[in-house]
Amino acid sequence: MWFRNLRLYRLPRGFAADLADLDARLARRPLVRCGNFEMASRGWVFPRQEGVFVHAVDRQWLLALGIEQKLLPTTVVRQTAQERAAVIEKEQGRKVGRKEMRDLFDRVMEELLPKAFSQRRTTWAWLDPLHGWLVVDAGSDARADEFMEVLLATLDDVAVRPLQTQLSPSAAMTAWLAGQEPPAG
Template structure:
Protein backbone atom coordinates (compact mmCIF):
# COMPACT_ATOMS: atom_id res chain seq x y z
CA UNK A 1 0.00 0.00 0.00
CA UNK A 2 1.10 3.57 -0.65
CA UNK A 3 -0.34 6.83 0.64
CA UNK A 4 -1.39 9.19 -2.15
CA UNK A 5 -1.50 12.44 -0.13
CA UNK A 6 0.53 13.44 2.90
CA UNK A 7 -0.79 15.77 5.60
CA UNK A 8 2.26 16.07 7.84
CA UNK A 9 2.50 16.61 11.62
CA UNK A 10 5.25 16.32 14.21
CA UNK A 11 5.46 14.19 17.34
CA UNK A 12 8.27 13.93 19.90
CA UNK A 13 11.17 11.81 18.61
CA UNK A 14 11.25 9.27 20.04
CA UNK A 15 7.68 9.12 21.33
CA UNK A 16 6.78 6.68 24.09
CA UNK A 17 3.97 5.01 22.21
CA UNK A 18 3.57 1.44 21.03
CA UNK A 19 0.85 -0.68 19.47
CA UNK A 20 -0.54 -1.92 22.79
CA UNK A 21 -0.87 1.57 24.31
CA UNK A 22 -2.40 2.98 21.14
CA UNK A 23 -4.85 0.08 20.85
CA UNK A 24 -6.10 0.75 24.38
CA UNK A 25 -6.47 4.47 23.63
CA UNK A 26 -8.42 3.94 20.39
CA UNK A 27 -10.75 1.16 21.53
CA UNK A 28 -13.40 3.44 23.13
CA UNK A 29 -13.85 5.15 19.74
CA UNK A 30 -14.22 1.93 17.73
CA UNK A 31 -16.40 2.47 14.65
CA UNK A 32 -20.11 1.79 14.99
CA UNK A 33 -22.36 1.71 11.90
CA UNK A 34 -25.07 4.32 11.47
CA UNK A 35 -28.38 3.65 13.16
CA UNK A 36 -31.64 4.54 11.46
CA UNK A 37 -31.41 8.05 12.96
CA UNK A 38 -27.72 8.80 12.28
CA UNK A 39 -26.62 10.96 9.37
CA UNK A 40 -22.94 10.10 9.92
CA UNK A 41 -20.75 8.06 12.24
CA UNK A 42 -16.97 7.86 12.59
CA UNK A 43 -14.62 5.61 14.50
CA UNK A 44 -11.49 3.49 14.30
CA UNK A 45 -11.57 0.38 12.13
CA UNK A 46 -9.12 -2.50 11.80
CA UNK A 47 -6.53 -1.85 9.06
CA UNK A 48 -6.36 -5.58 8.33
CA UNK A 49 -10.00 -6.47 9.11
CA UNK A 50 -8.91 -8.72 11.98
CA UNK A 51 -10.43 -6.79 14.87
CA UNK A 52 -7.11 -5.16 15.83
CA UNK A 53 -7.18 -1.36 15.54
CA UNK A 54 -3.41 -0.80 15.34
CA UNK A 55 -1.27 -2.59 12.79
CA UNK A 56 2.39 -2.53 13.78
CA UNK A 57 5.43 -3.38 11.66
CA UNK A 58 8.99 -2.58 12.73
CA UNK A 59 7.71 0.00 15.30
CA UNK A 60 5.67 1.75 12.62
CA UNK A 61 1.98 2.09 13.48
CA UNK A 62 -0.86 2.10 10.96
CA UNK A 63 -4.40 3.10 11.93
CA UNK A 64 -7.58 3.76 9.95
CA UNK A 65 -10.57 6.04 10.53
CA UNK A 66 -13.85 4.70 9.18
CA UNK A 67 -16.64 7.06 8.16
CA UNK A 68 -20.19 6.12 7.19
CA UNK A 69 -22.39 8.88 5.80
CA UNK A 70 -26.03 8.71 4.74
CA UNK A 71 -26.86 10.15 1.33
CA UNK A 72 -29.93 12.29 1.87
CA UNK A 73 -29.82 15.37 -0.38
CA UNK A 74 -31.48 18.55 0.84
CA UNK A 75 -33.42 18.70 -2.45
CA UNK A 76 -35.13 15.40 -1.61
CA UNK A 77 -36.01 16.56 1.91
CA UNK A 78 -37.38 19.83 0.54
CA UNK A 79 -39.44 18.07 -2.13
CA UNK A 80 -41.08 15.65 0.30
CA UNK A 81 -41.54 18.40 2.90
CA UNK A 82 -43.28 20.60 0.35
CA UNK A 83 -45.71 17.82 -0.54
CA UNK A 84 -46.44 17.13 3.14
CA UNK A 85 -46.90 20.86 3.80
CA UNK A 86 -49.49 21.00 1.01
CA UNK A 87 -51.42 18.16 2.64
CA UNK A 88 -51.33 19.89 6.03
CA UNK A 89 -52.50 23.19 4.46
CA UNK A 90 -55.55 21.44 3.01
CA UNK A 91 -56.34 19.93 6.41
CA UNK A 92 -55.90 23.03 8.55
CA UNK A 93 -56.95 25.67 6.02
CA UNK A 94 -53.77 27.79 6.08
CA UNK A 95 -50.11 27.46 5.13
CA UNK A 96 -47.69 26.11 7.75
CA UNK A 97 -45.56 28.81 9.38
CA UNK A 98 -41.79 28.77 9.78
CA UNK A 99 -41.81 26.80 13.01
CA UNK A 100 -44.24 24.22 11.61
CA UNK A 101 -42.20 23.90 8.38
CA UNK A 102 -39.09 23.28 10.47
CA UNK A 103 -40.92 20.54 12.34
CA UNK A 104 -42.14 19.06 9.05
CA UNK A 105 -38.59 18.92 7.67
CA UNK A 106 -37.31 17.26 10.85
CA UNK A 107 -40.08 14.67 10.63
CA UNK A 108 -39.39 14.02 6.94
CA UNK A 109 -35.67 13.63 7.63
CA UNK A 110 -36.38 11.06 10.36
CA UNK A 111 -38.69 9.15 8.02
CA UNK A 112 -36.26 9.11 5.09
CA UNK A 113 -33.03 8.33 6.97
CA UNK A 114 -33.67 4.57 7.39
CA UNK A 115 -34.11 4.28 3.62
CA UNK A 116 -31.12 6.46 2.66
CA UNK A 117 -28.07 4.93 0.98
CA UNK A 118 -24.78 4.97 2.84
CA UNK A 119 -21.25 5.63 1.62
CA UNK A 120 -18.19 4.45 3.50
CA UNK A 121 -14.77 6.08 3.52
CA UNK A 122 -11.46 5.08 5.09
CA UNK A 123 -8.78 7.60 6.06
CA UNK A 124 -5.38 6.08 6.76
CA UNK A 125 -2.81 7.43 9.20
CA UNK A 126 0.79 6.40 9.81
CA UNK A 127 2.47 7.07 13.14
CA UNK A 128 6.26 6.89 13.34
CA UNK A 129 7.11 7.09 17.07
CA UNK A 130 10.82 6.57 16.34
CA UNK A 131 11.30 9.62 14.08
CA UNK A 132 8.34 11.64 15.35
CA UNK A 133 5.96 11.75 12.38
CA UNK A 134 2.21 11.57 12.05
CA UNK A 135 1.22 11.40 8.38
CA UNK A 136 -2.41 11.25 7.25
CA UNK A 137 -3.40 10.13 3.77
CA UNK A 138 -5.94 12.88 3.11
CA UNK A 139 -6.36 15.29 0.23
CA UNK A 140 -7.65 18.10 2.45
CA UNK A 141 -6.83 19.45 5.88
CA UNK A 142 -10.48 19.01 6.87
CA UNK A 143 -10.31 15.23 6.42
CA UNK A 144 -7.03 15.12 8.34
CA UNK A 145 -8.66 17.10 11.16
CA UNK A 146 -11.23 14.32 11.55
CA UNK A 147 -8.41 11.89 12.38
CA UNK A 148 -6.71 14.32 14.75
CA UNK A 149 -9.91 15.16 16.63
CA UNK A 150 -10.59 11.50 17.33
CA UNK A 151 -6.95 10.90 18.32
CA UNK A 152 -7.20 13.75 20.83
CA UNK A 153 -10.29 12.12 22.33
CA UNK A 154 -8.40 8.91 22.96
CA UNK A 155 -4.91 10.13 23.86
CA UNK A 156 -4.67 12.48 26.81
CA UNK A 157 -2.43 15.47 26.04
CA UNK A 158 -1.51 14.22 22.58
CA UNK A 159 1.92 15.86 21.90
CA UNK A 160 1.09 16.77 18.33
CA UNK A 161 2.30 19.87 16.48
CA UNK A 162 1.99 21.21 12.97
CA UNK A 163 5.17 21.02 10.92
CA UNK A 164 6.82 24.45 10.70
CA UNK A 165 9.87 25.00 8.50
CA UNK A 166 12.33 27.89 8.32
CA UNK A 167 11.62 28.74 4.69
CA UNK A 168 8.05 28.75 3.44
CA UNK A 169 7.28 26.34 0.59
CA UNK A 170 6.14 29.26 -1.59
CA UNK A 171 9.42 31.13 -1.12
CA UNK A 172 11.54 28.02 -1.62
CA UNK A 173 9.69 26.78 -4.71
CA UNK A 174 9.87 30.23 -6.28
CA UNK A 175 13.62 30.38 -5.63
CA UNK A 176 14.17 26.92 -7.11
CA UNK A 177 12.33 27.91 -10.27
CA UNK A 178 14.07 31.30 -10.50
CA UNK A 179 17.50 29.68 -10.17
CA UNK A 180 16.51 26.82 -12.48
CA UNK A 181 17.82 24.34 -9.93
CA UNK A 182 16.39 21.95 -7.36
CA UNK A 183 17.68 21.23 -3.86
CA UNK A 184 20.10 18.34 -3.42
CA UNK A 185 18.43 14.99 -3.94
CA UNK A 186 15.43 16.43 -5.80
CA UNK A 187 14.53 17.23 -9.39
CA UNK A 188 11.83 19.59 -10.64
CA UNK A 189 9.20 17.99 -12.87
CA UNK A 190 6.77 19.43 -15.38
CA UNK A 191 3.68 20.47 -13.39
CA UNK A 192 3.85 23.99 -11.95
CA UNK A 193 1.46 26.63 -10.66
CA UNK A 194 2.36 30.29 -10.23
CA UNK A 195 -0.06 32.71 -8.62
CA UNK A 196 -0.08 36.45 -8.05
CA UNK A 197 -0.58 37.67 -4.49
CA UNK A 198 -2.81 40.64 -5.29
CA UNK A 199 -6.60 40.84 -5.23
CA UNK A 200 -7.01 39.22 -8.64
CA UNK A 201 -4.66 36.33 -7.80
CA UNK A 202 -3.95 35.69 -11.46
CA UNK A 203 -2.77 32.10 -11.87
CA UNK A 204 -0.69 30.34 -14.50
CA UNK A 205 -0.55 26.53 -14.62
CA UNK A 206 1.83 24.32 -16.56
CA UNK A 207 0.59 20.73 -16.88
CA UNK A 208 2.94 18.08 -18.28
CA UNK A 209 5.01 20.89 -19.72
CA UNK A 210 8.45 22.16 -18.80
CA UNK A 211 8.44 25.83 -17.85
CA UNK A 212 11.16 27.78 -19.62
CA UNK A 213 13.53 29.95 -17.51
CA UNK A 214 12.52 33.10 -19.43
CA UNK A 215 8.87 32.42 -18.67
CA UNK A 216 9.70 31.88 -15.00
CA UNK A 217 11.54 35.19 -14.77
CA UNK A 218 8.68 37.01 -16.49
CA UNK A 219 6.06 35.58 -14.15
CA UNK A 220 8.12 36.26 -11.03
CA UNK A 221 8.85 39.81 -12.20
CA UNK A 222 5.09 40.36 -12.55
CA UNK A 223 4.58 39.39 -8.90
CA UNK A 224 3.71 35.71 -9.18
CA UNK A 225 5.02 33.05 -6.82
CA UNK A 226 5.12 29.29 -7.11
CA UNK A 227 2.30 27.64 -5.14
CA UNK A 228 2.50 24.06 -6.51
CA UNK A 229 5.51 22.24 -7.87
CA UNK A 230 5.89 18.68 -9.15
CA UNK A 231 9.13 17.10 -7.98
CA UNK A 232 10.95 13.78 -7.75
CA UNK A 233 13.01 12.68 -4.79
CA UNK A 234 16.13 10.53 -5.31
CA UNK A 235 14.63 9.08 -8.52
CA UNK A 236 12.40 7.05 -6.19
CA UNK A 237 9.22 9.01 -5.40
CA UNK A 238 7.38 11.64 -7.42
CA UNK A 239 5.03 14.11 -5.76
CA UNK A 240 3.55 17.60 -5.86
CA UNK A 241 4.53 20.06 -3.12
CA UNK A 242 1.91 22.70 -2.25
CA UNK A 243 2.07 26.08 -0.58
CA UNK A 244 0.58 24.64 2.63
CA UNK A 245 3.33 21.99 2.89
CA UNK A 246 0.91 19.27 1.86
CA UNK A 247 2.36 16.62 -0.42
CA UNK A 248 0.00 15.37 -3.11
CA UNK A 249 0.06 12.79 -5.92
CA UNK A 250 2.67 10.63 -4.21
CA UNK A 251 3.84 7.80 -6.48
CA UNK A 252 6.55 5.20 -6.05
CA UNK A 253 8.74 5.00 -9.14
CA UNK A 254 10.05 1.91 -10.90
CA UNK A 255 13.26 1.68 -8.86
CA UNK A 256 11.18 1.12 -5.70
CA UNK A 257 8.73 -1.25 -7.39
CA UNK A 258 11.63 -3.35 -8.65
CA UNK A 259 12.98 -3.67 -5.10
CA UNK A 260 9.61 -4.56 -3.59
CA UNK A 261 9.36 -8.07 -2.15
CA UNK A 262 6.98 -9.98 -4.41
CA UNK A 263 8.23 -13.44 -3.49
CA UNK A 264 5.61 -14.08 -0.82
CA UNK A 265 2.14 -15.22 -1.80
CA UNK A 266 0.80 -14.52 1.67
CA UNK A 267 -1.30 -11.33 1.73
CA UNK A 268 -0.27 -10.42 5.29
CA UNK A 269 3.44 -10.78 4.56
CA UNK A 270 3.11 -8.79 1.35
CA UNK A 271 1.15 -6.04 3.14
CA UNK A 272 3.78 -5.79 5.90
CA UNK A 273 6.58 -5.71 3.35
CA UNK A 274 4.88 -2.88 1.43
CA UNK A 275 4.23 -0.97 4.64
CA UNK A 276 7.87 -1.26 5.73
CA UNK A 277 9.01 -0.10 2.31
CA UNK A 278 6.60 2.85 2.23
CA UNK A 279 7.32 4.11 5.74
CA UNK A 280 11.07 3.75 5.29
CA UNK A 281 11.10 5.68 2.02
CA UNK A 282 8.68 8.38 3.16
CA UNK A 283 10.63 8.98 6.39
CA UNK A 284 13.76 9.69 4.34
CA UNK A 285 11.81 11.88 1.90
CA UNK A 286 10.36 13.96 4.73
CA UNK A 287 13.76 14.42 6.35
CA UNK A 288 15.31 15.60 3.06
CA UNK A 289 12.37 17.89 2.28
CA UNK A 290 12.50 19.56 5.70
CA UNK A 291 16.26 20.06 5.24
CA UNK A 292 15.66 21.58 1.77
CA UNK A 293 13.22 24.05 3.38
CA UNK A 294 15.80 25.24 5.89
CA UNK A 295 15.05 22.76 8.66
CA UNK A 296 12.29 22.59 11.19
CA UNK A 297 11.36 25.82 12.92
CA UNK A 298 10.95 25.55 16.68
CA UNK A 299 7.75 27.35 17.65
CA UNK A 300 7.60 28.48 21.28
Protein backbone atom coordinates (compact mmCIF):
# COMPACT_ATOMS: atom_id res chain seq x y z
CA MET A 1 0.00 0.00 0.00
CA TRP A 2 1.35 3.39 -1.03
CA PHE A 3 0.26 6.77 0.26
CA ARG A 4 -0.67 8.98 -2.68
CA ASN A 5 -1.71 12.25 -1.05
CA LEU A 6 0.23 13.32 2.01
CA ARG A 7 -1.01 15.71 4.67
CA LEU A 8 1.75 16.29 7.22
CA TYR A 9 1.16 17.09 10.88
CA ARG A 10 3.61 17.73 13.68
CA LEU A 11 3.14 15.94 16.98
CA PRO A 12 3.88 17.97 20.13
CA ARG A 13 7.39 17.85 21.57
CA GLY A 14 7.77 15.06 24.07
CA PHE A 15 4.90 13.07 22.57
CA ALA A 16 5.19 9.82 24.45
CA ALA A 17 2.62 7.42 23.12
CA ASP A 18 2.40 3.88 24.30
CA LEU A 19 1.44 1.37 21.61
CA ALA A 20 -0.85 -0.63 23.91
CA ASP A 21 -2.53 2.56 25.20
CA LEU A 22 -3.09 3.89 21.68
CA ASP A 23 -4.55 0.56 20.57
CA ALA A 24 -6.88 0.52 23.59
CA ARG A 25 -8.05 4.08 22.89
CA LEU A 26 -8.77 3.32 19.23
CA ALA A 27 -10.61 0.15 20.27
CA ARG A 28 -13.09 2.32 22.19
CA ARG A 29 -14.27 3.90 18.91
CA PRO A 30 -14.56 1.07 16.35
CA LEU A 31 -16.46 1.55 13.12
CA VAL A 32 -20.05 0.41 13.46
CA ARG A 33 -22.56 0.08 10.66
CA CYS A 34 -24.79 3.05 9.97
CA GLY A 35 -28.08 2.87 11.79
CA ASN A 36 -31.34 3.03 9.83
CA PHE A 37 -31.58 6.79 10.20
CA GLU A 38 -27.88 7.74 10.08
CA MET A 39 -26.24 9.15 6.97
CA ALA A 40 -22.70 8.29 8.06
CA SER A 41 -20.66 6.46 10.67
CA ARG A 42 -16.96 6.84 11.46
CA GLY A 43 -14.64 4.73 13.56
CA TRP A 44 -11.34 2.87 13.64
CA VAL A 45 -10.77 -0.32 11.67
CA PHE A 46 -7.98 -2.90 11.72
CA PRO A 47 -5.21 -1.76 9.35
CA ARG A 48 -3.72 -5.22 8.83
CA GLN A 49 -4.54 -8.03 11.23
CA GLU A 50 -7.78 -8.71 13.06
CA GLY A 51 -7.93 -7.56 16.65
CA VAL A 52 -5.21 -4.90 16.45
CA PHE A 53 -6.10 -1.27 15.69
CA VAL A 54 -2.46 -0.16 15.36
CA HIS A 55 -0.13 -2.00 12.99
CA ALA A 56 3.39 -1.50 14.35
CA VAL A 57 6.61 -2.06 12.45
CA ASP A 58 9.95 -0.84 13.80
CA ARG A 59 8.38 1.92 15.97
CA GLN A 60 6.30 3.14 13.03
CA TRP A 61 2.54 2.85 13.41
CA LEU A 62 -0.20 2.50 10.81
CA LEU A 63 -3.77 3.60 11.63
CA ALA A 64 -6.96 3.24 9.59
CA LEU A 65 -10.16 5.24 9.94
CA GLY A 66 -13.22 3.62 8.42
CA ILE A 67 -16.10 5.72 7.13
CA GLU A 68 -19.44 4.25 6.13
CA GLN A 69 -21.83 6.54 4.25
CA LYS A 70 -25.34 5.99 2.99
CA LEU A 71 -25.78 6.65 -0.72
CA LEU A 72 -28.98 8.62 -1.05
CA PRO A 73 -28.74 11.30 -3.74
CA THR A 74 -30.64 14.51 -3.03
CA THR A 75 -31.99 14.42 -6.57
CA VAL A 76 -33.77 11.12 -5.85
CA VAL A 77 -35.30 12.49 -2.64
CA ARG A 78 -36.32 15.73 -4.37
CA GLN A 79 -37.84 13.87 -7.33
CA THR A 80 -39.89 11.58 -5.06
CA ALA A 81 -41.06 14.55 -2.98
CA GLN A 82 -42.07 16.42 -6.16
CA GLU A 83 -44.02 13.37 -7.37
CA ARG A 84 -45.89 13.25 -4.06
CA ALA A 85 -46.53 17.00 -4.24
CA ALA A 86 -48.01 16.53 -7.72
CA VAL A 87 -50.35 13.85 -6.36
CA ILE A 88 -51.47 16.21 -3.57
CA GLU A 89 -52.05 19.00 -6.11
CA LYS A 90 -54.10 16.69 -8.31
CA GLU A 91 -56.16 15.12 -5.50
CA GLN A 92 -56.73 18.22 -3.38
CA GLY A 93 -56.64 20.86 -6.11
CA ARG A 94 -54.19 23.12 -4.29
CA LYS A 95 -50.57 24.12 -4.63
CA VAL A 96 -48.12 22.64 -2.11
CA GLY A 97 -46.45 25.42 -0.10
CA ARG A 98 -42.77 25.80 0.71
CA LYS A 99 -43.07 24.57 4.32
CA GLU A 100 -45.19 21.57 3.29
CA MET A 101 -42.67 20.76 0.54
CA ARG A 102 -39.86 20.77 3.13
CA ASP A 103 -41.92 18.44 5.33
CA LEU A 104 -42.53 16.15 2.34
CA PHE A 105 -38.79 16.18 1.59
CA ASP A 106 -37.99 15.22 5.20
CA ARG A 107 -40.58 12.42 5.22
CA VAL A 108 -39.25 11.00 1.95
CA MET A 109 -35.71 11.18 3.34
CA GLU A 110 -36.76 9.27 6.48
CA GLU A 111 -38.55 6.70 4.34
CA LEU A 112 -35.70 6.09 1.88
CA LEU A 113 -32.73 6.29 4.28
CA PRO A 114 -33.14 2.77 5.76
CA LYS A 115 -33.26 1.35 2.21
CA ALA A 116 -30.19 3.24 0.95
CA PHE A 117 -26.99 1.40 0.07
CA SER A 118 -23.93 1.93 2.25
CA GLN A 119 -20.44 2.59 0.96
CA ARG A 120 -17.25 2.14 2.99
CA ARG A 121 -13.92 3.84 2.55
CA THR A 122 -10.74 3.96 4.59
CA THR A 123 -8.41 6.85 5.37
CA TRP A 124 -4.91 5.75 6.30
CA ALA A 125 -2.34 7.44 8.51
CA TRP A 126 1.23 6.74 9.47
CA LEU A 127 2.39 7.80 12.92
CA ASP A 128 6.09 8.23 13.65
CA PRO A 129 6.23 8.84 17.41
CA LEU A 130 10.03 8.76 17.44
CA HIS A 131 10.42 11.79 15.14
CA GLY A 132 7.07 13.45 15.90
CA TRP A 133 5.26 13.07 12.56
CA LEU A 134 1.72 12.16 11.63
CA VAL A 135 1.13 11.61 7.90
CA VAL A 136 -2.46 11.29 6.66
CA ASP A 137 -3.19 9.87 3.21
CA ALA A 138 -6.03 12.19 2.18
CA GLY A 139 -6.67 13.72 -1.23
CA SER A 140 -8.57 16.68 0.17
CA ASP A 141 -8.51 18.91 3.21
CA ALA A 142 -12.02 17.72 4.09
CA ARG A 143 -10.89 14.07 4.33
CA ALA A 144 -7.81 15.03 6.34
CA ASP A 145 -9.95 17.17 8.66
CA GLU A 146 -12.39 14.28 9.06
CA PHE A 147 -9.52 11.99 10.08
CA MET A 148 -8.06 14.57 12.46
CA GLU A 149 -11.46 15.24 14.05
CA VAL A 150 -11.92 11.57 14.95
CA LEU A 151 -8.28 11.18 16.02
CA LEU A 152 -8.39 14.20 18.32
CA ALA A 153 -11.71 13.03 19.78
CA THR A 154 -10.10 9.64 20.44
CA LEU A 155 -6.83 11.07 21.82
CA ASP A 156 -8.23 14.04 23.72
CA ASP A 157 -4.88 14.94 25.33
CA VAL A 158 -2.88 15.40 22.09
CA ALA A 159 -2.48 18.70 20.24
CA VAL A 160 -1.46 18.07 16.64
CA ARG A 161 -0.73 20.92 14.24
CA PRO A 162 -0.38 20.92 10.45
CA LEU A 163 3.05 21.40 8.95
CA GLN A 164 3.74 25.05 8.05
CA THR A 165 6.40 25.97 5.49
CA GLN A 166 7.80 29.34 4.44
CA LEU A 167 7.28 28.51 0.77
CA SER A 168 4.62 26.25 -0.71
CA PRO A 169 5.95 22.95 -2.10
CA SER A 170 4.66 23.70 -5.61
CA ALA A 171 6.34 27.14 -5.64
CA ALA A 172 9.62 25.66 -4.40
CA MET A 173 9.64 22.87 -7.01
CA THR A 174 8.73 25.31 -9.79
CA ALA A 175 11.67 27.50 -8.78
CA TRP A 176 13.98 24.48 -8.83
CA LEU A 177 12.83 23.51 -12.32
CA ALA A 178 13.31 27.10 -13.48
CA GLY A 179 16.98 26.85 -12.62
CA GLN A 180 17.22 27.96 -9.02
CA GLU A 181 19.41 25.72 -6.88
CA PRO A 182 17.55 23.50 -4.42
CA PRO A 183 18.57 23.82 -0.78
CA ALA A 184 21.39 21.60 0.46
CA GLY A 185 20.37 18.36 2.15
